[in-house]
Every structure is written in structure tokens, then in C-alpha cells.
Amino acid sequence: MSEAQDTGNAAGEMRPTRLRDALRQARIEAADRTGVVVELRDAEVARLEILNEALDPLFAQVPEKVDLFDRGISQGETPRLWIDVVAHVLMGRDKRVYRFVQDTRFGRTVLVESHDVPVIVDAVTDYVARRIIEREHAMVVTGVLESAPLEKPRRGGFGTFALGFILGAIALFGLALFASLRNL
Secondary structure, X not given: OHHHHHHHHHHHHHHHHHHHHXXXXXXXXXXXXXXXXXXXXXXXXXXXHHHHHHOHHHHHHOOOOOOOOOOEEEOOOOOEEEOOOOEEEEEOOOOOOEEEEEEEOOEEEEEXXXXXXXXXXXXXXXXXXXXXXXXHHHHHHHHHHHHOOOOOOOOOHHHHHHHHHHHHHHHHHHHHHHHHHHHO
């Protein structure tokens, strides 16, 4: 019985040491994974910065009066290069593919996906051109509506109310008079 207790004590002494070693090893592995995740995120940001620099000539040509675009890199859990409020570029699952997406009321739409920066630059250029044309059309429609002659503004809202009140009172008086004459 003492041998069994000795074996149990020996096993009991080994387990805390083993558990402690296992915890230490798990912490080291978690730190390594965290380091890898940080390195991947840094690599994503670096790739997005390369694309951002490649887009500089395009945005230099956008007229100053066009304020649709607010380009910048957001560094969150998923780094993104924002083109405007609804369109951005993010890295694909393998962290080497650029994915140019647009958020719509029906969900997110992938506009272009490519490994090559020039392909994404061309897609962003087309997108920017379409957005500028949409803005111009909206400005023309708004300008037409603003320049259209307006109807004569209505006045006398209180006067109309007072006239309606008086006519209603006369109608009720007439109805009451008619009902009383009928009963006679």
C-alpha cells in the first residue's frame, strides 16, 4: 500500500510540474501566434499603403470642389483603405489579394479582386469616374429643380381656417333649424 501511495505521490508531484510546463508552453505558443497575427496585420497595412501611394496621382486629378472621397487607411482588426463612405479595399484571406468592395443596401459587393496593384488602381479609377459623373447628374437635377419657377406661396392659412369654421357653424345651424322645422 505504501508503494501505491508512493506511486500516487510521484505521479501527483509530476503532474503539477507537467501542468506548469504545459501552461508555460501554451503561453509561449499563444505569444508566437499573437506575434504572427501582428506581423500579418502589419503586412496588410504595408500592402494597403503601397496601394494608397499608387492612388496618389488619381486623387491629385480629382477637382477640389468634389468632396465625395475621403481616402485613408483604418487600422482595426481588419485594415482597410477607404476610398469613400461606401467603398474600400481590404486584403483577401491569404493576405496577398487586394479586394475592392462596395457596401450597398443589398450587402457587400466585390467589385474587383486581384494580386496586382495596377488592376486595383484601374478599378478604383473607374469607380471614381462613375461617382463624379453621378455627382454631376445629381447637381444638374438639383439645379433644374432650384431654377424651376415656384408656385405662388399660399397665404392666409388662418383666414382659410376661419372661413371654414364660419361655414361649418352656419351649416350646423341650418341643419338644426331644418330638423326643428321638420318636427313641428
